[in-house]
Amino acid sequence: MTKKILYLLLFSLIIYSCKKEEQKIKTVDQTIEVATQNLPKDPPIYLPSSAPENEIITHIKKRQQVLSLLLKSVAPEKADELYKNLIKENDSALTLLQIRKETLLEKYYGYSDYDPQTQVYTMKFPKEVEKLVKDYRAAGIEFWEIGEGYTELRMLPTYYFKLFAGKFSPDYQTYLEMITAEDQVLFQSDAAIRISWRDVAKRVESREKFLIDFPNSKLIKEIKQQLKEYQYAYLLGYDNTQTHEQGKLNPENLEEFKRIIRENPNSETSTIIKELLPNDFDRDGIFDFVTKRIGYNLYE
Template sequence: MNCSFFKGLVPGLLCSIVLLAACDGGNTKNNPKEKAKVDTLANQPAERQAVSTKTYVDGIISRRKAIAQQLPGISPEAAVKLYNSLALYVDTALAGMSDNETAWLDNYANYYAEEKKKIVPPDSVQRTVDLLATAGIEPWGIGEGYTELRTVPTFYTQLFKNALPADYRSYLQLNADEDTVLYSADAGLGVSFHEVGQRTLNWEQFLETYPNSILAVSARESFERYCEDYLFGQDNTPSFENWQDIASLNQENKDEYLSFVQKHGNTKTAAIVKLFLEKLDTEKSMDRLKQDIRKEIKQAFAERVELLPAQAGFGEAQVNQLTKSVYDTVPTEVANDKVSRALDSLQFFRQDGNTYCLAAFRNEIKDGGAPPSGWVDIWLFKNNNGSWQHVAHELNAGGGGMYGNSGYFNGLVKLGGHSTGIVIVGGITHMGSNVFWDDVLAFSNDRLSSAFSLVTDNSYENGSGTGQCSYNKWQMQPVAGEENYRLVIITGSCMSSNVPLEKTVVPFKNGSYSVPDKLQDRGI
């Protein structure tokens, strides 16, 4: 067979292309029972190596051709493997080609010709743009004079059509529809508030239809982003005339929200919009309004922790008094480096009919250089017939990071019928490595214990850009007949976009969640 275009490919990619297709490709009959042949990158986040733009383009074209030949009669599950394989390669290719073409991408917006009302690049650049177009890749302006390479909106939907499972088809179609216009640029919305509301509703409908999809976590992120933008806008397209004045909601926005509630009154989004309108009359500050609505949005598709407002008679002074006897015994230095401790967060909530207050203290080593790590302490107090009492605490409960950073408390989640999870975020950014993790404590029966730890983001950036990027997103899933919820982890690649690859379900067993070691490796 004639495989001259393989010349110059790195060995791993060469092997992948050979697996996917023969170069003459036209003499092989499709066998519906034959297993899908997938790229060797299909089940692991991609790591980029230096490859020419022409080679990347040829690689995309050959993969699309090979997949098109395999799709007739294939099972939806096998089609997902092909989709993952292609998406991983395309993400790697986009990152590599973007590095290769930086010179003209940085200037692409400057090629705009006023008399022709369009971009008119030099011939040398146009030839590259034409080459990219053969693989379904286009330059896309993202505002403020920046241009990036992306797949055309119909890149995946036209290829896979009805071969993928219903949740994948719906997810890809929603993204394709949205990507026909620039959503946001220059810190402002590029679409109307009405359109943002419709996008929010679309993702709500997806989550209602496919709650257990591997794509649900990403769909929740889209829902949350659009819902917040719908109600508050962005910096340069706010929904309020004055960001500091809670009474200054634009009339056209108010009319839009009232219309939305009337048309979609039984939806989660409408309930949030209605609460937003009600709180305009009861809240005293914009910061408090945003805080309340963001919490409501976060809990729209999660089992709800009953969060409470600040409680009269219990605040920072009382917390400091109740923690003093313990902190008086704790060293104020670590290896001769001074520890700086400060109360970071107070969160009131109700569990099993009792009112609690969580206090999170940051412990930082500000002058310790790179090696020392800070940490977060967690304290729980209980209102017992009007008297607040200390019930549990955990020093060095989680978080941390290099240069003495402490990490931070990131919220509460429901872990079970009688258990609340306390999420602490830690992370490092050092010499190109970016690693972030969640440490989760369980609070139940007035006791604290470790529930699980999980690396959420892991990437490496070399001198020419991101060389590797993976993520683990998680959520809790109630199961009938089980007191404690199951931990659902979605592992994926984030080289250029978001490609979910694997779903891991971890049951509660022997007092905790046994997260696989590979998902806990911080590399430090």
């Protein structure tokens, strides 16, 4: 009799455990179903221009949570699509926030405190500003100084990588890894390039490689345009960091050009440099040659 009771108890526990697990699975499925119903469609979900600041921040947070759940079950191609849509959606939300925080953005640079002994800048905020900056960062948004005293809002450089990494098709995964690393630093400000010439070359080379590795990618048009922009920066520089003076290449740029030819002789950029070097151009001649050759002019 005791054994029968024991067996009945064990059987009841097994049934209860199975039902509990089944209920747990149903709950997860229902959560994902709800997330699916709130997906950004084409076009993405845009907030009205009258949306208050707290509503915009809440929207960004909730969308991240929804997509995080959904990405557990979607195909890579769908993840690619969601990524592009989310960028549009967040860019729109950031524009609304920029308008609402215009006064703070204008003052932001003034909170920077320079220590002449350490030669380091640190940010010293009033308490209410410090809290706001932390709240924005918790939503994945940062105040990004872009030079000349200007500050803008942007998503943290790791925001999309943390959300989408490992969910993409190979070309999107490569692209995301590339721009996540690049966006950690300011590329240019005040008409000057802020990274080394070697690092500019890396941006050129990574895009040339992408075009070879993924010739049928949906990102091709975007990558080609980026390649032209970085080729321009690498070959000509910007007004305050030019690669040449009076038609003569600066020694450091000439050495860098020789390096890329030596290490990557078959690249498109190396080919352009090989065509450029033998010519005795004046300043305008170099500019005209490069802009026509790459099909891009920064000032047009």
